[in-house]
Amino acid sequence: MTTDNSSLTAEDSWHSLKQFTSARIALGRAGFSLPTKANLDFQLAHALARDAVNIPLDFGKLEQALNALGYKTLPLQTQAESHQIYLQRPDKGRLLNLASMESIQCATQQIEPPDIVVIVADGLSSNAIEKHAVQFLELLFPRLRRFGYLLSPIALVKYGRVAIGDPVAELFSARMCIVLIGERPGLSSPDSMGIYFTYQAKTGSTDADRNCISNIHKNGLSYGQALEKLLFLVSESDRLQFSGVHLKDETSHTSLDKRNKPTNFLLD
């Protein structure tokens, strides 16, 4: 089905607005309800997103790609033993399994305590990490090094939730913690990556201690925008010695925007 019968449905005359957003606007109507095409479009997107949740992340491939760029990596796993358990037990996704704790302890014997630990976790979208993590880290690492920060090996965590950064940072005795994680897949963005930043992350840190940069994907934040926000959080929290709700992201809104002045057809 590619089109609706025009004698049975009404189109909306404001199609031109679609240039501004990926949201499902100007869908038209059958009676006052959704026309068949729009209804099936939605069902198709839902089917794709449902399936995306269940695709596992290829950690081997991710590790190879990062190693090829010269980055050291450390594969870890949480206490969730399977994807099924991971989905139902978020508590297990916040704790490292025994072997992983030992791996970190072993790694820390060979290095100085790092300033920053960077963690990549699969989260709820393997697709997001596969598409964005390596490219983003390639931009991030040189900038952090230019600031003179000492970085840990990149921790790659299977079945990880956001708070998995806490025990990892604690075991590394790292001052700052950056978690890259696959966000829950949306209908229009099954590959959205989020970044969580915590200063002095430790077991028991709460969401109020973190700052979040979300929606990194092709219709969302660009790598450059996310990077500027993250670097702001790193340098501000390093100065103020805290992160979270009291550390306000004061990066200028418009400077992040490619255009000089945001336009709005309803007002201009």
Add this chain to the structure above:
Amino acid sequence: MYKTQLDNVVYDFKTLRNLMAKASPARSGDYLAGLGAINNLERVAAQWVLADIPLQQFLNEALIPYEQDEVTRLIIDEHDETAFAAISHLTIGDFRNWLLSEQASTEALTQIAQGLTPEMAAAVSKIMRIQDLILVAKKCRVITRFRNTIGLKNRLSTRLQPNHPTDDPAGIAASLLDGLLYGSGDAVIGINPASDNLEATRVLIQMLHDIIERYQIPTQSCVLAHVTTTVKAIEQGAPVDLVFQSIAGTQKANNSFGINLNLLQEARQAALELNRGTIGTNCMYFETGQGSALSANAHGGVDQQTCEARAYAVARKFKPLLVNTVVGFIGPEYLYDGKQIIRAGLEDHFCGKLLGLPMGCDICYTNHAEADQDDMDMLLTQFAVAGGSFIMGVPGADDVMLNYQSTSFHDALYLRQVLGLRAAPEFEQWLQKHRIFGEENHLLPSGEVPDVFKPALQKLS
């Protein structure tokens, strides 16, 4: 006190807190917390015991100690003995009977609201079926005002939610206009900002203000940033209508959100001083949802539905315009499937209304939950039959910023057709004036753009 014997098994639930958790209809979050009944018989045993507990007992035995938790202190200190008097002799079981009886008229329910604690409401909901939750909630009437009137009989309002993944003003305006042209937006035009950036928040607040002014829309705006960000924006002169905050039912969970009661009080005061409501002063917008306390590891051994009801005590203190239970957003760890989401939405609406709150529901699910559009249609229909105050309006039900599925502009029109529910009167007049709705309060068949928006759209073609 909390003992019974069923089918030759003796059950001793020891504490009221444990009894409440065991009596709760099954949901994944309570199992995650290790609180749920181990089998059906244990649950029913707990429900039998609970039915015999006097309402009064909830004033004697706090589920979270008074000394440890400011939400408990709020509940106990502000309990209205006079309002409670009419029902103080009842057990939970007979409270259910009373609620269903003709004695519980709209007036009687309004009179007892301040005499009820969240735990009493949660307790009785645990022994009620879906039809009971609907019947009693429909008898409750909670009316609030800012620039229009929310909660009148046979009315249903909608929050227009024009989110955009990067807060692009034109992207937001596109969804916003689409919503207005489908008759959405009388509860609030509310944006979830992609970041908690102060500057971005200010830009969005100003933009919504300008649009509401320019087109003279009888509604209110809200940018759903953290309360501390909104307060900063007010200090810098931003035209804030409603102050938003996510709230939960324990002090510890609220602390994990970076808030406490004092902070909410200060924020409300700051918004009141702006004096921007034209017909009322309800200037707070709260969101809640079962599982939020557990998610912050701050449930204190209390089941998630009771924690949720306790959040309503927090909401009630600040006289909100809107309270929204975001029922399926948190994910399957807390509400596993359509069945659990549907019941939770109706429980929340019932408890909130009984306690005197203007309850709406974000009827929603995520892509890792066992739920689909059919489940949402069930809750949508039942919520509207129960007299829900408002629902969300998201283009095509797909929120491209928050990555979940909510209700669409079309969904609200479906309810207006099958149940004859109308928008808030002030907003309805505006819709009719601009020929978006006809006199029957349906969209006009033409699909034409009203004159007032023609200039804006002509620039684009």
